[in-house]
Amino acid sequence: MQERVCPVCGSKEFFFDPRRGEVVCAKCGYVLQEDIIEEGPEWRAFDPEQRVRRARTGAPMTLMIHDKGLSTDIDWRDRDIHGNQIRGSYRTKLRRLRMWQRRMRINDAAERNLAFALSELDRMAAQMHLPRRVKEAAAALYRRAVMKKLIRGRSIEGMVSAALYAACRIEGIPRTLDEIAAVSKVTKKEIGRSYRFLARGLKLNLKPTSPVEYVDRFGDALNLSQRTKKRAKEILREAIRRGITSGKGPTGLAAAALYVASLLEGERKTQREVAEVAHVTEVTVRNRYKELVEKLRLDVQI
C-alpha cells in the first residue's frame, strides 16, 4: 500500500467516509479521493503487471447502441403488417412519426458520439486512478472540441486520449504519453498527433511539462519522505534556473533529481529503482545525475 500525503497540509492521516465514498484528510478535510465505490475496478492490482493483465477494456455494450437496441424502425411504405394500404388520418400520423424519428436519429449522432467518448474517458481515468477533477476537465475539453467540430474525421479514441493527456497537464499532475497509451486503444503516436491538433484547435497554452511536476508522484512510488521530495524539487529548480535542463526529458530529470536527493538525505535508492518508476533507463538516470552533480557542484559522498 502506497503511503498517501495530503497535498494541502502534508498530513498523513486520513479517514474514509463510507456514506460519501470519500477519503478525507483528517487535519484539513481535503478530499483526497472521491467516488471510490463507483470508479475503481472490482479487482485489486498488486503490481503494474497485474494491473495491465487484469484490466478489461471496452465500453459496456449498451452504450455502443444509443437506445440499448430498443428503437423501432418505421417502414417507409404506408402499409400495415398485412400489406394493406393505410389511408386517411392514420397515414399522415405515420408520416409525422417518421419525420420525428429521423430528426431524433440525427440529434442522437452527436449524443452517441459523446456518450461513447465519455464512457471511454471514464474507463481510462479509472484505470489510471486519476482524480475526478481531471476527468471532468478532460470531458470539458472534449465537449469544446465537439462544439468546435474538431472531432469530425478523426478517431474518438484518439481525441479522448488527447483530451485526457491535456487535462492531466492542465491540472498539474501530468502523465506521459506512454502512460496514456497504456490504457488507450490507440498508439502513443496517434495520441500525440491528436493532442497537438486539439491544443491548436482550442488554443491551449502548451508549455512543456516541468520535471518538478513529476517529483511527488515518483517520490511517493519510491516511498521517499516529504523532505527528500522537497530537496529534489529544489535541485530541479536550480537546474532550470541555470538552463541545464532544456531539451532534456522531464521524467529523466525528475528521476535523477530524486536519486541525488535520496543520496543527500540518506534515503538511498538504487538507480534501478528510480529508473523503473520514471520509466526511463538507468543510463538516463546516470547521465542526468552526473550532469546535475557536476553543474550544480553538489557534493555527494558515500
Added chain:
DNA sequence: AAGACGAAAGTGGTTGA
C-alpha cells in the same frame, strides 16, 4: 551478488534545407 559506471551502437522523433 548486486549496484554503479561508461562505451558504443541502435532507435524514433524533431528540425531545417
Added chain:
DNA sequence: TCAACAACTTTCGTCTT
C-alpha cells in the same frame, strides 16, 4: 521530402561494495 541531429535506449564489459 529527405537527411542531420540530439535525446534516449540497448547491450555489454568492468569496477566497486
